[in-house]
Amino acid sequence: MNIKMIAEMAGVSVSTVSKIMNNYSDVSEKTKQRVLEIIEQTGYSPSNSAKTLATKKSNLIGVIFAGELNVEFTHPFFVEVLNSFKKQMGVLGYDLIFFSNEKFISSGDYFARSVHFNVDGCVIISGQKMEPTIRDLDMSSIPCIGVDLELKGKKSGFVMSDNFQVSSKVVEHFYLLGYRELGFIGSAADSDISNLRESGYVKAIESFGLTLNRQWFVHGDDFFEPSGYTAMQQLIQAGNLPKAIFAASDLLALGAIRALKEHGLSVPEDIAIIGCDDIEACKYTSPKLSTIRQNKERLGILAAHMLYDLINNQSGGGSFVVEPVLIVRESCGSQLNTQ
Amino acid sequence: MNIKMIAEMAGVSVSTVSKIMNNYSDVSEKTKQRVLEIIEQTGYSPSNSAKTLATKKSNLIGVIFAGELNVEFTHPFFVEVLNSFKKQMGVLGYDLIFFSNEKFISSGDYFARSVHFNVDGCVIISGQKMEPTIRDLDMSSIPCIGVDLELKGKKSGFVMSDNFQVSSKVVEHFYLLGYRELGFIGSAADSDISNLRESGYVKAIESFGLTLNRQWFVHGDDFFEPSGYTAMQQLIQAGNLPKAIFAASDLLALGAIRALKEHGLSVPEDIAIIGCDDIEACKYTSPKLSTIRQNKERLGILAAHMLYDLINNQSGGGSFVVEPVLIVRESCGSQLNTQ
DNA sequence: CTGAAAGCGCTTACAG
DNA sequence: CTGAAAGCGCTTACAG
Numbered sequence: 001m002n003i004k005m006i007a008e009m010a011g012v013s014v015s016t017v018s019k020i021m022n023n024y025s026d027v028s029e030k031t032k033q034r035v036l037e038i039i040e041q042t043g044y045s046p047s048n049s050a051k052t053l054a055t056k057k058s059n060l061i062g063v064i065f066a067g068e069l070n071v072e073f074t075h076p077f078f079v080e081v082l083n084s085f086k087k088q089m090g091v092l093g094y095d096l097i098f099f100s101n102e103k104f105i106s107s108g109d110y111f112a113r114s115v116h117f118n119v120d121g122c123v124i125i126s127g128q129k130m131e132p133t134i135r136d137l138d139m140s141s142i143p144c145i146g147v148d149l150e151l152k153g154k155k156s157g158f159v160m161s162d163n164f165q166v167s168s169k170v171v172e173h174f175y176l177l178g179y180r181e182l183g184f185i186g187s188a189a190d191s192d193i194s195n196l197r198e199s200g201y202v203k204a205i206e207s208f209g210l211t212l213n214r215q216w217f218v219h220g221d222d223f224f225e226p227s228g229y230t231a232m233q234q235l236i237q238a239g240n241l242p243k244a245i246f247a248a249s250d251l252l253a254l255g256a257i258r259a260l261k262e263h264g265l266s267v268p269e270d271i272a273i274i275g276c277d278d279i280e281a282c283k284y285t286s287p288k289l290s291t292i293r294q295n296k297e298r299l300g301i302l303a304a305h306m307l308y309d310l311i312n313n314q315s316g317g318g319s320f321v322v323e324p325v326l327i328v329r330e331s332c333g334s335q336l337n338t339q
Numbered sequence: 340m341n342i343k344m345i346a347e348m349a350g351v352s353v354s355t356v357s358k359i360m361n362n363y364s365d366v367s368e369k370t371k372q373r374v375l376e377i378i379e380q381t382g383y384s385p386s387n388s389a390k391t392l393a394t395k396k397s398n399l400i401g402v403i404f405a406g407e408l409n410v411e412f413t414h415p416f417f418v419e420v421l422n423s424f425k426k427q428m429g430v431l432g433y434d435l436i437f438f439s440n441e442k443f444i445s446s447g448d449y450f451a452r453s454v455h456f457n458v459d460g461c462v463i464i465s466g467q468k469m470e471p472t473i474r475d476l477d478m479s480s481i482p483c484i485g486v487d488l489e490l491k492g493k494k495s496g497f498v499m500s501d502n503f504q505v506s507s508k509v510v511e512h513f514y515l516l517g518y519r520e521l522g523f524i525g526s527a528a529d530s531d532i533s534n535l536r537e538s539g540y541v542k543a544i545e546s547f548g549l550t551l552n553r554q555w556f557v558h559g560d561d562f563f564e565p566s567g568y569t570a571m572q573q574l575i576q577a578g579n580l581p582k583a584i585f586a587a588s589d590l591l592a593l594g595a596i597r598a599l600k601e602h603g604l605s606v607p608e609d610i611a612i613i614g615c616d617d618i619e620a621c622k623y624t625s626p627k628l629s630t631i632r633q634n635k636e637r638l639g640i641l642a643a644h645m646l647y648d649l650i651n652n653q654s655g656g657g658s659f660v661v662e663p664v665l666i667v668r669e670s671c672g673s674q675l676n677t678q
Numbered sequence: 679c680t681g682a683a684a685g686c687g688c689t690t691a692c693a694g
Numbered sequence: 695c696t697g698a699a700a701g702c703g704c705t706t707a708c709a710g
Contacts, residue, residue, distance in 0.1 A: 001454075002687055013697040018689060028695055045451040049391035050687035053702045059389065060436075072420040073412070083412040090439030095456075097399075097436045102431030112384040115340075117434075207636075225623075254623050281620035284593050341703055352681040357705060367679055389703035392686045 002045050009042075009176055010035045018119035021040065021046060052118050060097045061089055061307065062119040063108055063125055065151065066134050069227015076279050077296065079123050084300030092158045092308050094120065111136040121307045124149055126193070148193070150319075155310055157317035159302045161324050163193075163296040165257060167200030167205075169326045170274050170292060174244045177206050177333060179272060183216030183242035185231045185252050194223075194248045197276065201246055216242040220252060228255025234265055241271060244332070250275035250282055252290055257285075257331070268333030287330035295322045308321045340383050345568065348381075349374045360385060385583060391457050400433045400646065401458040403449055405473050405488065406466015415466050415618050416635065418485055422460060423639030431647050450475040460646045463488055464530070482649035484642045487532070489658075494649055494654035498641045500633040502532075505663045506539030507546075509585045509613050509631060512665055514547050516672060518611060522555030522581035524570045526562045526590050533562075533587045536615065541587055555581040567594025575602055578611060583671075589607035589621055589630055596624075596670065607672030617666055626669035634661045 003021075012031055020029050020035050035080025038044075052058040063082065065072035072078050086096055110133055111259050114122055121144060124134060126149035137142055138153040146158035151262070174182055180188045184201055187194035198217070205212050228247060235241060236259065247253035253275030257267050261325045267287055269271050275282065278293035302320050307316040328334050342360075344478055346353045351370055358366050359374050377383075391397040402412035402421065411417050427436055438452045453461055461481060463473060465488035477483055477492040484490070485497035505652050515520055521649055523540055526533035537556070544551050559566020567586060574580060575598065586592035592614030596606050606612050614621065617632035641659050648654040667673050 004687075008657075014688085014697090015690080015697055015699095018698090022689080026695060031695085043451055044458075045455040047392065047687055048456050049388040050702090051689080052388035053386065053392055053686080053704085054689045056702080073418045079412045079418060086412070086437065086439045095436060095439050097434060098425065100425045100434050107383075112382055116384040117387050171357070213527075235432065280618070281623045284620045285623045286625045343703075353704085354681055354683095354706080356681090358680090361705080365679060370679085386703055390684090392688085393705045434708080462688080490708080 001042055003044075003046065006035065006038055006042065007043055009038050012149050015246065021073065042052065043055075056118065058118040058160045059094050060117060061094045062110070062114050062117065062122040063096050063098050064122055064124045064134070064137075065127050066124050066131055072125075072127075075127070076277060077148075077294070078127070080296035081125060081300045081303070084297040085147075085270065086300075088301045088304035089307075092304065094308075096273075103171055109133055109136075111142070113139050114140075114142050114189045121145070121148065121311045122150070123303055123307060143307060145310070147299055147303055147309045150248075151317075153317075155317065157306045157310060158318055159299050159320045162321045163196040164200040164203065166276065166294075166324045167197050168204040169248045169324065170208075171201060171204035171208055173328070173332060174272070174328055175210070176274070177244075179209055179244035180218070181213065181242040181244070181247040183213075183235065184218070185228055185245060185247040185256055186217070187227065187252070188218045188219060188221050191223075191248075194219075196235070197248045197318055213242070215240070216245075220255075221247040223251055224256040225251045225258070228252035229259045230248050230255070232256035232259035236260075236265075241265075244272040244274075246298045247273065247275050249276045249280045250289055253289055253291070253331070254281070254285060257287075257289075262278050263293050267331050272333040274326075275331075282327075282329065291327050292331035292333070293327050298322050340381055340572045340669070342383075342385065345374065345377055345383055352402070360461070371627065381649065393613040396459055397457040397458065398433050398456045399436050399456060400428055401453050401456065401461040402435050402437050402448070402471075403461055403463045403473070404466050404478075405463050405470055411464075411466075414466070415616060416487075416633070419635035420464060420642070423636040424486075424643050425639075426553065427640045427643035427647075431643065444554045447474075448472055450479050450481070452482050453479075454655050457492065460484070460650045462486065462642055462646060465489070484646045484649070486638055486642055490656075491666045492656075493497065494656065496649060496654075496658055498632045498638050498644045498659045500638070500660065500663050501660045502535040503539040505540065505631050505633075506536050508545040508663065508665045510540060510547055510549075512544035512550070512613070512667070513583045513585075513611065516611070517551055518583035519550065520552065520555070520581040522552075522574065522584040523557070523596055524567055524584060525556070525558045525585040526566070526587055527560050530562075530587075533558075536585075537586045552581070554579065555584075559594075560608060562588040562590055564597070567591035569594070571595035571598035574601075575604075578623040580604075581612040584613075586614050587610065589616045589618045589628055590629055592630070592670070593620070593624060596626075596628075605639065606670050612670045613665075614670075621666075621668065629671035630666050631663050632666050633663050634641070639662050 003014050003017050007017045020032050099199040111256040124146045125147045138151045138156050143158040148160045151158045186198050219232040220231045253273050274291050278291045281292050342353050342356050346356045359371050437644050461483045477490045483495040487499045490497045501527040525537050542671045557570040559570045592612050614628050617630045621628040621630050
């Protein structure tokens, strides 16, 4: 079934059918109805490849997770941003394509893949370690939006959480609850996100006039639970513990709590803990984990709208920062101190 | 940059370049090297739409989540199967496309979307309620693989967990631990998966010669935590509690545990519980949740290979069943009884 | 071993 | 308001 067959069935030319499919106004209402009816009956759907070839627009958005391969869909942050991005992009008339073909000329070449598929734009979500080839895409003429990733290209923009606020909200909360001795558990030294949170934390501690004690700052190898466990053990072995700890991820926080429990210490009575990310498990642990939530839905929606504007030349990029929110549950000791 | 420009730069014809790109053998090694070098230098990547138009093969696989819209990426099962499917499909040379465009003629028409994008095949993952339009795709000539979804078309196949075994492993485990009074918490009456697990559970109870007591079978409105909580409350109110309960999802199990705790009952001492799915939270709750895990990675890999074979006419469909595995943690009371 | 030409299914000036 | 024709960038018989 193609446009030629529809044209024949309706007794009109191919051009006329095309015009009708694309909402041109210079077609008589009569022929329009007739053709539309046939399209309806036959269930005809125009070939996207032919259309893309003729127009250079594919209505496809490339989705890229700039980090370790094949963890994307199990990455809680990515997945939620993506969900809201997809929904919004769908409303705007676009479908999503994921690059996974490993037979590709050079598998990390996102720019080549983007021209290969003629995508109208790309969304790039920041993962653990960024691949350098992302820059080629960023600098190209293909519209790109970074999520938690600072893109600088002429046709690029980005959205991110206010990472300074992430940490500053934690410090403020600890401060108001009366904690003065604050520790930190981060990921590896080469993690941008962890470093951003740590430096924001340090700045906030200083701006609250608290004493910064580096011996309470420890780091794991990644953002996962065992790293938090090991990091906390270091702290315990060292002897002198802080009263409250901010962990750069919920899993790190959970690992820390496990280590604490094993040493007969309780959270939040002996030590208060706040995590980061608000993963599903926070609600079901004991104590329930207080955490910082990024507004992932908003991040996704903003990314979609910015990308749309970039594609349609309605904006020259730029960036949006969205405010994180502190979720108070049990592990920070709020109830403890307000009782 | 297109094939014509490459041809001119190399001083050969477009046909020759095409042959080289597609690994035809009837090209001299000399010209082949020259052309390859130019391709390398220019970073040329052939247009997918032109290629698709000419060959009717897109190297694209449509990914469909047959259920409520826009929950897909936050669905733990979907996401893990997809991760492994994507990886395997990538190795086989395919990319993935997600249908989200809501401006499409009729947004639920998966068949039309599939021809629109000329996908080589589709993977359909079973969600809560299946949309009837899935059948059109199933019955079409487009290769399809269902995951946890029985497809019947000539060019279709499916992979699924052995749902009878899911329940039967639970009953066996309970039995060996000495529990004789077994309850069940399911989702709504129209959920296929919940029903499958329930009937398997009933069959297993009977085959172990245990007494089936329907008053210990309760249902929530969905698979989420609050439903488990409410269902458990019903059971508690009714007075007479079973000694062990199998919940059709981990979240239902977690809700049930919360209700139990609130009534001063403890798990597994007063009542043992096994969930289903093995979500991440299981490891971090207290007690840690015993559960049944579907082999999602295997499901994804199998789906990819079957789809590949279907696309390349190397098989006529069929189905694979993969064995679920019981993950013993704390909530089932294993330690309790073996001490 | 190489190349000219038709064809895939659309869109878009352009002529009428 | 309608249609003929060129063109988008590939592939593939086919001729040489």
